[in-house]
Amino acid sequence: MPVKTQVGIIGAGPAGLMLSHLLYLQGIESVILESRSREEIEGTIRAGVLEQGTVDLLNEMGVGERMMREGHFHKGFEFRFNRQGHRIDVHELTGGKYITVYAQHEVIKDLVAARLQAGGTILFNVGDVSLHDVDTSTPKIRYRPDKDGELQEIVCDYIGGCDGFHGPSRPMIPQANRTEYQKVYPHGWLGILVKAPSSVSELVYANHERGFALLSTRSPEVQRFYLQVNPKDDIKEWSDDRIWSELHARLETRDGFQLLEGPIFQKSIVSMRSFVCDPMQYGRLFLAGDSAHIVPPTGAKGLNLAAADVKVLAEGLKSFYATGDSEMLNRYTEICLRRVWLAERFSYRMTNMLHRNPEHTPFEHQIQLAELDYITSSRAASMSIAENYVGLPMGFGS
Numbered sequence: 001m002p003v004k005t006q007v008g009i010i011g012a013g014p015a016g017l018m019l020s021h022l023l024y025l026q027g028i029e030s031v032i033l034e035s036r037s038r039e040e041i042e043g044t045i046r047a048g049v050l051e052q053g054t055v056d057l058l059n060e061m062g063v064g065e066r067m068m069r070e071g072h073f074h075k076g077f078e079f080r081f082n083r084q085g086h087r088i089d090v091h092e093l094t095g096g097k098y099i100t101v102y103a104q105h106e107v108i109k110d111l112v113a114a115r116l117q118a119g120g121t122i123l124f125n126v127g128d129v130s131l132h133d134v135d136t137s138t139p140k141i142r143y144r145p146d147k148d149g150e151l152q153e154i155v156c157d158y159i160g161g162c163d164g165f166h167g168p169s170r171p172m173i174p175q176a177n178r179t180e181y182q183k184v185y186p187h188g189w190l191g192i193l194v195k196a197p198s199s200v201s202e203l204v205y206a207n208h209e210r211g212f213a214l215l216s217t218r219s220p221e222v223q224r225f226y227l228q229v230n231p232k233d234d235i236k237e238w239s240d241d242r243i244w245s246e247l248h249a250r251l252e253t254r255d256g257f258q259l260l261e262g263p264i265f266q267k268s269i270v271s272m273r274s275f276v277c278d279p280m281q282y283g284r285l286f287l288a289g290d291s292a293h294i295v296p297p298t299g300a301k302g303l304n305l306a307a308a309d310v311k312v313l314a315e316g317l318k319s320f321y322a323t324g325d326s327e328m329l330n331r332y333t334e335i336c337l338r339r340v341w342l343a344e345r346f347s348y349r350m351t352n353m354l355h356r357n358p359e360h361t362p363f364e365h366q367i368q369l370a371e372l373d374y375i376t377s378s379r380a381a382s383m384s385i386a387e388n389y390v391g392l393p394m395g396f397g398s
């Protein structure tokens, strides 16, 4: 017997979990299908910067309690170049907004707990997920429970394609109906977790002739650092000594900055791309989050874009179920993509401004430094960076 639900959601990442919980709060039923285990999704290390709008949304959803207790609320961040730090006072420049540093997997833990406590259904470890009849009023999802069980079917009114960049949802939009925009960067990020006290009170984004470096944090005892590396590098080529020596070199300042070291207990390399799929909807399938768009991590926008998408989608579904009116659902792509492209622009700009590009001429390198000089010395330019960094309003574009 097929199971029925109102919204079938593929993927228990930030997009799928937030969508499911927002729908629950509006009295709309959903089922989440996730190919990984609960332990895996709760343990995967990702970025950790939340925009003010995302923090507000998590609080409105009633899942922000631990984030408000354990998160770090920063009023600014630093651009470091020519061996000098330049602070962007985000709080003052945006009329009182904060940057919240709280790891994505902690957001996931809070959302999973809230879904389960509210009696929500998350099917972990499912296999062979496939979508059917998405252009009819009864789309279906088939899957195998526990990877190898018998095929089961869920019949729904709508499908939330929240299955990340490699999931099965986006390919369901026929190729002739979609345009994909992509830029792959010649940079990778080597990310490490370190058991050490913080060396700085706010995030530091450093442009250095040896490459970009970023200082972030996780807790008073655990720090998160990144180094620009060749995306083809094998992590084995990066011994702890080599990582420390690069971090010290790239973060050095004229006034003797001291980076505190400690044991490195996690390291990995990710490649960087920008990607947008237009449209984000086909029939009754709606893509949200990384399944529809990817940003390089420099602007710290990934999770925040997922939050903005599902807010629009949940509102569209609410108005459909309340009044039968699908006007907002019909505008889903248009509303989301405007904000998405603005975040793509910002992330692209931050990436190009901060990384050493092997293809750049010395002229282009000087332009990069002039750009950093301008945005840190002109109030108008700092304000624009601060407004984008803290996040454009959730309703932007609607």
Ligand code: APR
Pocket (backbone or CB within 6 Å): 010, 011, 012, 013, 014, 015, 016, 033, 034, 035, 036, 041, 046, 047, 104, 126, 129, 162, 163, 164, 165, 166, 167, 168, 288, 289, 290, 291, 301, 302, 303, 304, 306
């Ligand atoms: N069947 C079921 N689940 C799937 C399938 C599949 N075939 N393919 C992928 N998934 C699951 C993944 O295991 C993952 O848990 O979909 C989820 C997608 O989650 P994310 O990749 O975290 O994407 P999203 O929820 O859109 O969140 C975007 O998370 O990846 C970061 O940097 C990204 O911050 C951004 C945010």
Ligand code: PHB
Pocket (backbone or CB within 6 Å): 046, 047, 048, 049, 203, 216, 217, 224, 297, 298, 299, 300
């Ligand atoms: C992080 O803390 O993981 C982080 C911070 C800022 C970024 C990206 C990642 O721009």
